[in-house]
Amino acid sequence: MAVVKGPTVYDVAERAGVSIATVSFAFSQPHRVKDSTRNAVLDAARALGYVPSASARGLARGRTGALGLFSFDFLNFLPDAEGMKKDRAAAVVAPNDDCRLFPVWVDEVQRGVELESFSRGYALMIGGGNRASSERAVTDIAGRVDGLIIFPRTIPDEVTRRISARIPVLELSEPSHGDGLHHVTVDNASGMRQLMEHLIDVHQFRKFVFVSIPNVETEARYEAFNAVLRDHGLEVPPVVESRPGASGVTAELVTKLLGSGALPDCFVCANDEEALVVMETLKAAGVSVPDQVAVTGFDGVVAGRLVSPTLTTVRQPMELMGRTAVEILVDAISQPLAPLVERQLPVHLVVRESCGCAKT
Amino acid sequence: MAVVKGPTVYDVAERAGVSIATVSFAFSQPHRVKDSTRNAVLDAARALGYVPSASARGLARGRTGALGLFSFDFLNFLPDAEGMKKDRAAAVVAPNDDCRLFPVWVDEVQRGVELESFSRGYALMIGGGNRASSERAVTDIAGRVDGLIIFPRTIPDEVTRRISARIPVLELSEPSHGDGLHHVTVDNASGMRQLMEHLIDVHQFRKFVFVSIPNVETEARYEAFNAVLRDHGLEVPPVVESRPGASGVTAELVTKLLGSGALPDCFVCANDEEALVVMETLKAAGVSVPDQVAVTGFDGVVAGRLVSPTLTTVRQPMELMGRTAVEILVDAISQPLAPLVERQLPVHLVVRESCGCAKT
DNA sequence: ATGAAAGCGCTAACAA
């Protein structure tokens, strides 16, 4: 039944009455072998159920033919995703009627990476891990691939540096900071500017609150947020800090604001997750969105369309980010000496209901 | 800058002043080496930026430490997904405000596979391809992993048979048919029965049309559909055949039904995709769902919650299917002689609006 | 057009 050991080139060669080199050639350079020989080899391979070992092939060639994506398990990654974890646990066994968590932007980027990898003849190795095991996990997958894509801020610089000495590594979203990595970023500033101008010009909003976890990515958004306010001579409020996934924290902050009676015209959130939490909190407090206060997000995850009111946001071209990452990596693999590339992709304002625009 | 060749065990061994075996031990069986030695090795490795080669490791060990998922690109896989392809092409460059296609059930299963693989210490190799290249692609990834998961009906039996002689292979959704594969299925019959009884008992529907592509999976659903009708002494209609993703075909069929004036009480669709197309067609024809006719799906994809009216359907435990598949495979890897397993998972009726149940 | 043979980097007996 279950054969313990699969056939190798040696078996195929013996059965076809040729040498192992010929077997190898028959597969990799068919034109270099006589037709009759090639057929004999192919027949033997088929008869034996030959499946080439990628390990052996990779070892001999020095390349694996696979790309890697270190797709951290964000549920086990974020320090305070307990609530989400419970939701997921429930969803595994019960009918999952709450789809808010899926897919997040990570999933959409991944899909782009997959499609582009396949169409370029690469297999995709996906690695994962929680924060504790991330170094081991990422090193493991790095050893399996010819090029690696990582999500922003998931891996210590020291580790990516070591890996990028061996294979090209591309970090998503994060702007380059003299690391030895390739980058695919989005034009956060422009997106935020479009959004703010819509809010100020169309809705006449004047008083804003920015909800965010401070990091390099949201920093660019916050700076653009500020710049627009300054340009319009409006008051620049401090950031309301929160942490993504930490419903408790964001909710608490919003509740505090509510208590103080200092409701702004609009909550501008650094990403959709925050925005969803804010909307939920407001709803729970009996505050109507967008009638009493507007809320906006940033990212354009699917969930933004599920909620009511639907979420006005700035959409990143997630699938394109994934595809672009692969493109860059494949080039870098074939030209190891080429300079690092950093490519910026455009974003698009998506006007829905939560800013106060009418239902369509 | 870009180092051409990464350091190997030999380099680490030399730098640490030990043999390559010791380096290997220091990593794989830390307790078997003296503390001072292990530290010397680890330091050397760190200093050199050592990244173990999975190819070499895999070759030597006979196992790769990775699981495989052959996740066909369904857009290039289905013969008639031209419309969907165009949608996706647009979505890549433009703001994707039509999320109907994402995620489909495949994505949710994949997520389950990923999470379970990671938590069990396996990396996940994802392969893909269109129908033309599927044999080569699946063989390629089979050579890279210790166990393989495939989606139903994507790979010819002959090919899976060859692969399963080498590593355990698990097919999703499809019931076993004497292939040498492991299986994870769902209880389609029970789900359809629950659904039909709801439609008959609660809504008093009597006249049904079943919309489906005929295949083994939907066959089970159609059989259960028929059985329930017979049990209730109701007329058993013929299947209205369509093809998934082929909006044109399903739409045409529905239009024909509309023209003949023979509208049923309810369109029971073999899956959600069909149901969404049916609803769209009815809407375009000015027929109100669920007021004039009800529609139901099967699968429970996220999109079913996006549409209006929301889709009544039967939800499969997609993530659990993925996790279960990994669990079975990991067991099979450690016990190559154990018998093939086929595990059936329960489904859940999800009552929403399209059957006529009130908005909640 | 084909074969012989030298590795690719690592693991795992077996020795020491």
Place this chain on the structure above:
DNA sequence: TTGTTAGCGCTTTCAT
């Protein structure tokens, strides 16, 4: 506790 050494299965010169 550590070192020696023989592969793991395949690719790739270099001969023939």
